Amino acid sequence: MTTMPGKFPLHRLLTPLGVASLYTVFAVLWILFSGHLLTVTVADPVLSGRIELAKGLVFVAVTGILLYLLLRVRGTTDEGDSTPVGMRLVLIFVALVLVVPLIGFVITRLYGPQIEREAYADLKAIAQLKAEQIENWLKERQGDAEVLAGDEKLAELAARLARREQDEELAGHIRNRFDQLRSSYHYDRILLLDTRGRLLLTSGTEAGIAPVLPELLQQAMASQQVQRRDIYRDKEGHIHLEWAVPVVLPDARGRRAVAVVVLRVTAQQFIFPLIQNWPTASASGETLLVRHEGESIVYLNELRHRRGTALTLKMPATALEQAAALAISSGEPGPMQDLDYRDVPVLAAHLPVAGTDWHIVAKIDRDEVMAPLRDMVLWVSLIAFAAIAAVSAALLLLWRQQQRAHRMEMRERSMAAIEQSERHFHSLFENMVEGYAHCRMLYREGVPEDFVYLEVNPAFETLSGLKEVVGKRATEVIPGMRESNPELFEIYGRVAHSGQPEQFEMYVDMLDRWFEISVYCPEPEHFVAIFDNVTARKQYEANIRKLNEELERRVQERTAQLTAVNKELEAFSYSVSHDLRAPLRSIAGFVDLLKRHSYDAIDDKGKHYMEVIADSAIRMGKLIDDILSFSRIGRVGMSISRVNLNALLGEVRNTLHPQTEGRNIEWKIGQLPEVSGERAMLSLVLQNLVGNALKFTRTRDVAVIEIGQAAGAADEWVCYVKDNGVGFDMRNTDKLFGLFQRLHPQEQFEGTGVGLANVQRIVERHGGRVWAEGRVGEGAMFYFALPKSEN
Numbered sequence: 001m002t003t004m005p006g007k008f009p010l011h012r013l014l015t016p017l018g019v020a021s022l023y024t025v026f027a028v029l030w031i032l033f034s035g036h037l038l039t040v041t042v043a044d045p046v047l048s049g050r051i052e053l054a055k056g057l058v059f060v061a062v063t064g065i066l067l068y069l070l071l072r073v074r075g076t077t078d079e080g081d082s083t084p085v086g087m088r089l090v091l092i093f094v095a096l097v098l099v100v101p102l103i104g105f106v107i108t109r110l111y112g113p114q115i116e117r118e119a120y121a122d123l124k125a126i127a128q129l130k131a132e133q134i135e136n137w138l139k140e141r142q143g144d145a146e147v148l149a150g151d152e153k154l155a156e157l158a159a160r161l162a163r164r165e166q167d168e169e170l171a172g173h174i175r176n177r178f179d180q181l182r183s184s185y186h187y188d189r190i191l192l193l194d195t196r197g198r199l200l201l202t203s204g205t206e207a208g209i210a211p212v213l214p215e216l217l218q219q220a221m222a223s224q225q226v227q228r229r230d231i232y233r234d235k236e237g238h239i240h241l242e243w244a245v246p247v248v249l250p251d252a253r254g255r256r257a258v259a260v261v262v263l264r265v266t267a268q269q270f271i272f273p274l275i276q277n278w279p280t281a282s283a284s285g286e287t288l289l290v291r292h293e294g295e296s297i298v299y300l301n302e303l304r305h306r307r308g309t310a311l312t313l314k315m316p317a318t319a320l321e322q323a324a325a326l327a328i329s330s331g332e333p334g335p336m337q338d339l340d341y342r343d344v345p346v347l348a349a350h351l352p353v354a355g356t357d358w359h360i361v362a363k364i365d366r367d368e369v370m371a372p373l374r375d376m377v378l379w380v381s382l383i384a385f386a387a388i389a390a391v392s393a394a395l396l397l398l399w400r401q402q403q404r405a406h407r408m409e410m411r412e413r414s415m416a417a418i419e420q421s422e423r424h425f426h427s428l429f430e431n432m433v434e435g436y437a438h439c440r441m442l443y444r445e446g447v448p449e450d451f452v453y454l455e456v457n458p459a460f461e462t463l464s465g466l467k468e469v470v471g472k473r474a475t476e477v478i479p480g481m482r483e484s485n486p487e488l489f490e491i492y493g494r495v496a497h498s499g500q501p502e503q504f505e506m507y508v509d510m511l512d513r514w515f516e517i518s519v520y521c522p523e524p525e526h527f528v529a530i531f532d533n534v535t536a537r538k539q540y541e542a543n544i545r546k547l548n549e550e551l552e553r554r555v556q557e558r559t560a561q562l563t564a565v566n567k568e569l570e571a572f573s574y575s576v577s578h579d580l581r582a583p584l585r586s587i588a589g590f591v592d593l594l595k596r597h598s599y600d601a602i603d604d605k606g607k608h609y610m611e612v613i614a615d616s617a618i619r620m621g622k623l624i625d626d627i628l629s630f631s632r633i634g635r636v637g638m639s640i641s642r643v644n645l646n647a648l649l650g651e652v653r654n655t656l657h658p659q660t661e662g663r664n665i666e667w668k669i670g671q672l673p674e675v676s677g678e679r680a681m682l683s684l685v686l687q688n689l690v691g692n693a694l695k696f697t698r699t700r701d702v703a704v705i706e707i708g709q710a711a712g713a714a715d716e717w718v719c720y721v722k723d724n725g726v727g728f729d730m731r732n733t734d735k736l737f738g739l740f741q742r743l744h745p746q747e748q749f750e751g752t753g754v755g756l757a758n759v760q761r762i763v764e765r766h767g768g769r770v771w772a773e774g775r776v777g778e779g780a781m782f783y784f785a786l787p788k789s790e791n
Contacts, residue, residue, distance in 0.1 A: 111373050116347060119369045120335035123349035126279060127333075127362035130287050131351045133274055138228075138355060141263065144185060145226040145243040148261050155249040158259040161201070162194045171201050178203030178261075186269055188240070191262040192247075195221060200259065212242070212262050220244035221257040230291075230356075231267060231300055233311045239267035239300075267301070267310070275301045275360075284346075284365035291357050292317060300358065305342060313341065337366070435460040435531045438522070441496040442473075448493025450475050450482070451527075463533040464511065484509040495519050496527045505534065514538040588617045638678040638765065645672035645686075645719065648679070649707060652686040659694045663703060670708025673717045675786045681762040688755040689721040689782050696725035696780070704779075716768070716785045724779040728772075736772055759784065 148154060154177065161170050178190040182203050189204035197217055213229060220227040229242040245261040265271075271289075278285040289300040296314040303309050333351045340346045340363055348363035429436065436457040442450040453469040461467055469477045482489055485508055495502055501520035508515060517531040591614045599607065649672060675682070690707070697703035704724045712718030728736070737760040759782075763770050767787045774780035 111376070112370065115369060115373055116337075119347050119364065120349060122280075123347060123362040123364065124333075124335065124351075126285075126287065127349045127351045127360050129279075130275060130362065131353050131360045134271070134289075134356075134358070134360070135354050137270065137274070138353075140185070141241075141243060141265065142226060142228070144181065145245040145261075145263055148181075148245045148263075149224075149226055149248065151247075152249070154261075155247045155258060158192060158200070158247045158261075159249050161192070162259055175201055175203055181263075186265070187263050188266040188269065189262075189264040191264065193217065193260045193262065195257060195259065204264075212244070216242065216244045217260050220246045220260055224248050224255065224257060231271075231311070237308075239272070239310050241265045241267060241271070272301050272310075276304065282364060282368065284344075284368045286340075286363055288361040288363065289353075290359050290361060299341070303341065315341065429457050432457060433459055433532075435463040435529075435533075437529045437531075439474075439492070439527055439529065441493055441525050441527060443493065443525075448489045448496075450489075451492060453477070454526075463515075463531065464513070478508075478510050481508070481510050492519060492527050492529070495521050496525050499524075507538075588614060591617070638681065640676055640678060642674055643677050643679050643682055644674045645682070648683055649686055649690075652683060652690055655687065656691055656694060659691070663698075664701060665694075665697075665703045665705060668704070668706035668708070670706075672707070672709055672719055675717055676789075677766050677786060678762075681765070685759050685762050685784060686721075688759050689784075692755065692782075693721055693723035693725065693780075696727075697723050699726060700724060710783065712785055715789065716787050718783060718785045720781055720783045722779065722781040727774040727776045727779050729776055730774060733772060737770060 154174070157170060157174050161167060161174060164170065174192060178192070178201075181187065182190050187204070189202055191202050191212065192200040193212065194200055197212070197214055216227055216229050224246050226246070227244040229240075229244070231239060231241050233239050241264070243263040245263065246257045247259040247261055248255045249258045275287045275289055278287070284304075286304040287301075288303070290297055291300060292298075293314075295317050297317050298311060299309055299313040299315075301310055303313070306313070333349075335347070335349050337345070337347055340348075345366045346363040347366050347369055348361055350359055350361045352359050436455075437453060437460055438455040439451040439453055441448055442452065450473050452473055453471065456469060460469075466477055475482055485506065488506055488508070491502055491504060494500075499521040501518065503516075503518045505514065505516050507513070513533055514535045514537075515531045516534045517529055519527050519529045521527055591610055594602075595610060599610075602610070646669075649669070690705070693705045694703070697705065706720075706722040708720060710718040710720050737756045760770050763784045763786070768785045770782070770784045772780060772782045
């Protein structure tokens with residue numbers, strides 16, 4: 001690789017050492033610049049230490065993440081991961097950029113509360129300072145008034161002036177005293193009134209003298225104490241405070257008020273400037289003087305951001321979102337964060353003014369307080385973003401360089417893989433057992449006419465017997481093939497034209513061989529045939545077909561023989577039914593005649609013989625019926641339908657009802673399934689099982705017969721009949737379902753030994769199974785299982 005003259009090769013810079021050097025430079029700049037910014041913006045050493053710690057932790061976290069990403073990208077490139085690393089790097093860069101607002105959030109959380117606490121402390125100090133200044137000023141004015149009230153000389157002059165109102169010399173002495181007092185303490189006016197409230201003289205501008213409240217005068221004279229009138233607005237809009245000072249003169253009857261001096265101060269001259277003066281430069285700092293009147297909060301002073309509001313602007317006392325209302329309602333001094341009269345969020349501190357119902361509220365906009373913090377967050381975020389962007393750019397450039405090297409390496413690997421794949425393909429091509437032929441189809445007017453062999457494998461020659469076919473036409477290699485197997489040309493032409501693969505078997509007459517062929521289209525007008533010689537298999541299949549035909553013929557012959565045997569069995573059954581029943585009927589009939597005509601003449605032994613003969617004839621007839629039933633069950637066809645076993649059991653119980661008369665039987669009937677089967681045969685199963693339960697519980701005082709459904713395999717229904725009868729020995733279970741097999745003597749329990757054999761034959765014809773469990777003297781439990789499938 002060559003580089004252009006005059007340019008520094010970038011890949012030299014983006015070596016691991018170069019990246020580490022760049023990262024070191026940016027880290028040093030980050031530490032120096034952020035540390036200088038922190039020193040300038042934060043004066044508190046404790047807070048500065050916390051922010052420095054947080055800044056260091058964030059820097060370590062970002063450094064660790066970037067180092068991990070660098071190693072991850074390098075490792076991913078070395079391993080040849082196919083994941084889109086570029087997109088992943090973009091996502092990671094976005095995630096790192098999100099660290100910037102996280103840094104701002106951390107700084108805000110650390111420094112914000114400290115700024116607010118400092119602001120609250122400043123506001124509290126300002127509120128306390130203003131409150132103390134107002135309290136001291138009010139005490140001074142109260143002191144002025146008390147001095148006047150105790151001045152007996154002033155009292156004598158005032159009493160004489162009240163008697164001689166036109167005495168200018170006397171009035172001049174008093175006015176001079178008032179002028180000195182007014183000029184020294186900034187009173188707006190000083191008035192002297194007699195006890196009836198008439199104005200005797202005034203010090204100050206005569207025009208627009210606001211009237212004095214009579215109630216204030218009366219209170220001052222009655223109490224002989226200085227009375228202060230709360231701040232108020234006159235008709236001209238001036239804001240005043242007044243002190244009514246009783247002028248008291250002692251006489252023989254005691255002390256009496258001879259006049260009242262009114263000290264009037266205009267709030268605009270002292271109170272308002274005192275309140276509005278903010279000790280530091282601030283765009284929103286402001287002190288409010290408020291009081292509670294009824295249901296409202298009244299602003300007493302002029303507001304910084306709204307003119308002409310003194311004693312006119314009122315807020316509901318219940319509006320606790322307002323700082324002024326909250327200050328009065330809380331009743332306790334302290335800091336708060338709320339809205340001011342502009343509905344702007346502010347930080348505020350409030351104190352009551354002692355001796356008054358006023359509250360002083362010092363407030364400042366929260367935005368102004370937090371402005372330095374926002375500036376610091378902005379600068380720190382910009383620095384962090386720049387550092388992340390620079391390091392990410394270096395990482396991206398390194399990744400791109402590694403990608404180029406990786407692509408070169410992958411290209412070399414791909415070439416090696418291609419060569420290896422070609423070797424594998426050639427090995428497969430040479431050693432595959434199926435024949436392979438790549439051919440080009442030849443058409444004439446769109447009809448496949450011939451094809452040329454382009455490539456074949458060694459197995460082609462072995463399986464087809466053809467030699468040296470490459471470059472030759474099929475009709476040249478196998479003359480007469482197009483005439484003998486035209487469908488082969490049609491299939492090859494269709495695949496080469498449509499591109500749809502096909503698979504088929506075909507006998508090639510000219511080669512006298514069967515082939516199984518799979519053909520597909522690798523490119524237009526070409527096809528590849530992969531085939532196997534299946535001539536031997538076809539011979540096997542022909543032999544199997546011959547064997548199957550011979551077997552089918554034998555099955556038909558056997559079926560004909562079985563049909564003849566069944567007919568003979570039916571004839572035999574008819575013969576048994578007719579020929580054996582006739583003698584039994586004769587025996588039963590003659591025994592019955594003998595009983596009716598000669599019963600009394602026969603002794604007891606003869607009578608016993610007659611009873612034995614009659615019972616034997618009946619049992620013989622029952623045995624013949626059971627044999628015929630057993631034979632018929634194995635031969636008769638079945639009409640399959642859905643059978644509700646609960647309904648069928650009800651019919652069986654009605655049929656067996658005569659066997660239950662006079663007995664104490666406890667029936668426990670559970671829910672039985674609905675199955676597929678032959679209704680009459682399933683009824684016979686239930687009759688035999690329930691009948692046996694009734695028969696073998698005759699010896700019990702209380703017979704308990706339980707019929708229900710049991711758990712079984714997923715593909716079968718299992719039902720059972722359980723009794724508390726005499727039971728059986730489990731060692732004899734192999735005899736239970738055998739024909740003519742009995743486990744109990746005939747004298748104890750009647751029967752022919754055919755019933756359970758019928759049960760087994762019916763259930764097995766339904767594709768099911770039967771079994772039993774029992775214990776001698778404790779009862780038995782018979783199960784039968786039927787398949788859930790309707791087949």
